[in-house]
Amino acid sequence: MSRPRVVVVGSANMDLVAMTPVLPAAGQTVLGTDFVMVPGGKGANQAIAATRAGASGVFLGAIGSDSFGVTLKARIAASGVDTSQLRVVYGASGVAVVTVDAVGENTVVVAPGANAAFTVLTEAELSAVRRADVLVAQLEIPLDTVLEAARAARAAGTRVVLNAAPARELPTELLDLVDLLVVNEGEARAVSGTGRDEPEALLRAVPRAVLTLGADGAWYGDRDGTAVHIPGFPIEAVDSTGAGDAFTGALAVAWGEGRELVDAVRWACAAGAACARHVGASASLPRREEIDALYATANATGN
Numbered sequence: 001m002s003r004p005r006v007v008v009v010g011s012a013n014m015d016l017v018a019m020t021p022v023l024p025a026a027g028q029t030v031l032g033t034d035f036v037m038v039p040g041g042k043g044a045n046q047a048i049a050a051t052r053a054g055a056s057g058v059f060l061g062a063i064g065s066d067s068f069g070v071t072l073k074a075r076i077a078a079s080g081v082d083t084s085q086l087r088v089v090y091g092a093s094g095v096a097v098v099t100v101d102a103v104g105e106n107t108v109v110v111a112p113g114a115n116a117a118f119t120v121l122t123e124a125e126l127s128a129v130r131r132a133d134v135l136v137a138q139l140e141i142p143l144d145t146v147l148e149a150a151r152a153a154r155a156a157g158t159r160v161v162l163n164a165a166p167a168r169e170l171p172t173e174l175l176d177l178v179d180l181l182v183v184n185e186g187e188a189r190a191v192s193g194t195g196r197d198e199p200e201a202l203l204r205a206v207p208r209a210v211l212t213l214g215a216d217g218a219w220y221g222d223r224d225g226t227a228v229h230i231p232g233f234p235i236e237a238v239d240s241t242g243a244g245d246a247f248t249g250a251l252a253v254a255w256g257e258g259r260e261l262v263d264a265v266r267w268a269c270a271a272g273a274a275c276a277r278h279v280g281a282s283a284s285l286p287r288r289e290e291i292d293a294l295y296a297t298a299n300a301t302g303n
Contacts, residue, residue: 010043049249
């Protein structure tokens with residue numbers, strides 16, 4: 001099987017991750033237990049996730065001219081992602097400040113830095129989008145850039161996967177260009193006004209949608225009448241920070257390989273669960289063998 005070409009247009013951040021027994025309330029200081037600094041950002045994470053899951057991955061984004069930018073590019077490239085068109089802009093790279101509690105729940109604050117300067121795609125960047133099997137985008141970069149990439153993808157017949165995160169209202173023009181929408185419950189409410197109680201409402205905006213449900217797995221629906229809940233994988237969660245990115249990257253790979261979407265979502269659930277067993281966003285993104293091993297347990301139990 002040839003490797004699908006997955007182009008990710010999105011953000012790159014340095015993740016500063018503090019582990020703590022409980023998440024602090026407003027105005028509260030808590031004593032942490034550990035600290036790690038790892039490359040992240042939804043765009044970079046999903047490019048790494050897709051590449052580790054079996055894609056020929058390309059990342060289009062922007063990093064700063066600071067030391068974080070040097071580290072980001074080196075670590076993303078070391079994961080096998082094509083970073084030949086990754087922009088370097090003067091100033092600070094994006095940074096995410098992440099707090100993770102003892103059961104793997106987290107809070108995240110993102111300072112966009114160079115990501116905010118990722119505007120007006122070059123002809124080379126647009127060409128990369130046009131040659132892709134699947135384009136993956138999120139909302140941590142300027143919306144006009146996402147729109148420009150989606151327009152180019154649609155014109156070339158490249159499938160568009162939008163992970164509508166962080167949650168925000170989206171213009172109809174962008175939703176009309178989306179082939180597959182991936183959202184969590186908060187993001188679903190921003191798009192359709194409903195969450196897990198009425199996920200079918202997402203199909204008023206897009207032809208196919210996935211609602212991720214954390215440990216409960218995911219819901220998939222399309223306008224052809226499919227609407228199915230796919231169970232999660234029982235694991236001991238350590239850090240859920242990168243699980244959604246692992247899910248989206250693996251989903252793009254599976255769809256690019258030609259899997260039926262219900263099966264692709266099930267495989268992506270295995271990727272998200274495998275990721276949550278480790279600490280750190282990009283560091284914990286699973287390789288294909290780990291995804292396959294966990295996915296096989298669902299087939300063995302008939303899930």
